Amino acid sequence: MILGIVSGPWEAPLHHDRLEKVDLESWLGTRQGRSPAVLLGAEGFPGGERSLLVADPQEEVQLLGGDVDGLRQAFSSTRGRDGVWLGYLSYDFGLPFVKETPSGSPIAPGWPAAFLRYYPHASWRPTRSIKVSAQPTPSLRFAADEPDQIHKERVEALHPGLVHGEVYQANLTRAFRAEAVDGASLFLSLAAHSPAPYAAYLPTPFGQLVCNSPEQFLSWNEKGTLQTSPIKGTRPRGADSASDESQRQALLADPKERAEHLMVVDLLRNDLGRVSEPGSVRCERLFDAVPFPVVWHLVTQVTSQVMPALDRAHVLSQMLPAGSITGAPKRAACQWINRLEGRTRGPYCGHILAAFDDGSMEANIIIRSALCQSDETVVQTGGGIVLDSESERECEETWLKLASFTL
Incomplete structure (x- = not known):
């Protein structure tokens, strides 16, 4: 469902052969108030050779979980143009596809299941043409939403399901909160100190989504080739x-x-x-x-x-939620996650999605990410739990994965 249209100047298209350096900090700074968004690659990593800089969206969409028709309507409404639908699909957006309903209170209230904006001119540019300058790392002091013991108990509560073969692996996560920080500053700092091939910066009406993901979820090129690159x-x-x-x-x-x-x-x-x-x-x-x-x-x-008759919305409905952040079997893992976490994850473990008007698509996994809101910064971490996982070690791992935001 298309909720609104935003008017404004169009960003000139960026072409593959344009190699003049763009200073990312200056580019973001001069586009304040114009909803600048970035997909930032990282040289030397598979998939990190290209990046996307866009601003001045014309339309935006908010969707409920499982709304395939809404995705399809958005994508088809601009087909044949030169732009991109860019935004996020939350973890909870994909749960209806495995016949699960998100349960519990949201970790980050106010963030819809899916949010995308249409940027009318967009094309990839070489990552080597983007300059990322050294940045100070924001000082953040995080506190866990719940005591460590609660996370350990959840890991142990999964054990019977693993023993009896109901599930072979399930990804359990938790949330941490710190004081508010400017999302653009955090993004630039992460890009300078810890580059990742599927990083992203998305300003939204609900806050700034900062993602420093190393993991590709799904790409679809102009020849109909699909690619996924799971990390575990x-x-x-x-x-x-x-x-x-x-x-x-x-x-x-x-x-x-x-x-x-x-x-x-x-x-x-x-x-x-x-x-x-x-x-x-x-x-x-x-x-x-x-x-x-x-x-x-x-x-x-x-x-x-891909099968020729299928469109991107249908393919996403068959692939979500992503297996690398649920576990296996997928539906059983999602059931255990719902039962044990008891809260909706929001954008975390979902996907930054770029759906281009030429029919191509790129989506990452939203991990190593932060929701930068006006009153606080929310970071979530987790890990895959299997039969021989130790609750103490799994709890320590959640803090270790938080470290990139506290250096």
């Missing part, structure tokens, strides 16, 4: 080249990490199979250890060819 498995970077290589080898050899990773890959291969030409689903890279600024991640790239 982590080791810290070493202090020198020898210890760094040791950490990489340890990650590749860890049977628990490999089993969890393969579980998610199989889930996503199955999801892609429902919308792809028979026999076209392929693992292009399996168990690829990819170095990020402070950690190694296991990444697998899966591709397929």
